[in-house]
Amino acid sequence: MQIIQILWDRREFFLTCLMEHIRISLTAVVCAGVLGILAGIFISRHRKLAGVVLGVINVIYTIPSISLLGFLIPFTGIGNKTAIIALTVYGLLPIVRNTYTGLTNVDPSILEVAEGLGADKRQLMFGVKFPLALPVIISGFRNMVVMIIAMSGIASFIGAGGLGSAIYRGITTYNMTLTAAGSLLIALLALFSDWALSKAEKAVNRRYGIG
């Protein structure tokens, strides 16, 4: 009850936070998505590099998010920019890994038929390989989006905006209701995005006659 009360009373504050949160997350999602898919395509073509690239990304992933933010401050200062960079770096792992897995697991006999029928390299990648890997790539994308939305909450510790600032303010002023309200909104945002993407995933799978 108290949470709903506070959400209503300070709705303008929460709305600003929510919009800021969406803006930061969305920027990071786009950056990680584009970079991640390109990197995934690249390492699927240069298999020898795949182990190294995935290894490096894995190691970065093990750095606690709060310390990665700390590391970045000397270089990029505090604020949204640093937050977006950190979130992008974290978001890379699921999308690169799934793009790579998806592309390398496409049935080789189908690719061979496409080649035998006269598809050139580009037509093979974007007409057959990529679309067939799409279900796996989308599921990686879904993971990434949920993770970035949740992790954006921490970004306010380095001065970025978003719903994290509501949580942070709640903690520093012993206002548990404020913290809970901020967390609730983050959770709802993550759940909603996940739900929306699951719809997209289902639509793709249905189009491919699976599931």
Add this chain to the structure above:
Amino acid sequence: MDKIIEIRDCTAVYGKNKVLDQVSLTITKGEFIVIIGPSGCGKTTLLKMMNGLIVPIKGEVLVKGQRLAECNLVAMRRSIGYAVQGAKLFPHMTVEENICYVPCLEKKLPKEERRMLAKKMLEMVELPAELAVRFPGQLSGGQKQRVGIARAMASDPEILLMDEPFGAVDEITRRTLQDELLALQRRTGITVVFITHDIGEAFKLGSRILVMKEGGIWQEGTKEELTEHPKDRFVSQLIGR
């Protein structure tokens, strides 16, 4: 006589194994060549050399008078139909998109033309036109195979390469497909190279039959030549006499 495919002294390897050893073969326009032999005898390798999916380490392959090693391979492949066991349709495309795949590689056909082409090809392989909007996942094995042949034939190729195309369908469907293919070949005069491991199928379809063994062509000839003068026990056992 028009030579359409020439294989000159070709050797092909897979890893360290020689799968084809100095094979030569000339195919004339309009022939129905059937290649038969036990697993691992190199028949698929021989077929894939004809559309450049496998490149020989020695020797040369000529298709329609052009060396595959020197010509525009992508353009050449578009003029050669290719159908394989299990059809291997593109699961993310409708039947219509699958059929129009090769013509659309050159330049995307307008919607109306694609619809007409799919209709014509479905009619040719005796499938109902309503199937055009379905996805391969919604077809039976025999239907998939027919769509696979329609896809191979859509750009009106002069050569059709088929690697055990009827291997994965039931006996009755297979017989129907064989009859249809034979009628189609007679009607269009297309050159067919067809792999099978079923001697009955080979005798029924082939105007010339190549028996392969251990990476080479062991014996070749018409049905009568093979049945009356088998080269040795291997051939006579294969044809069951």
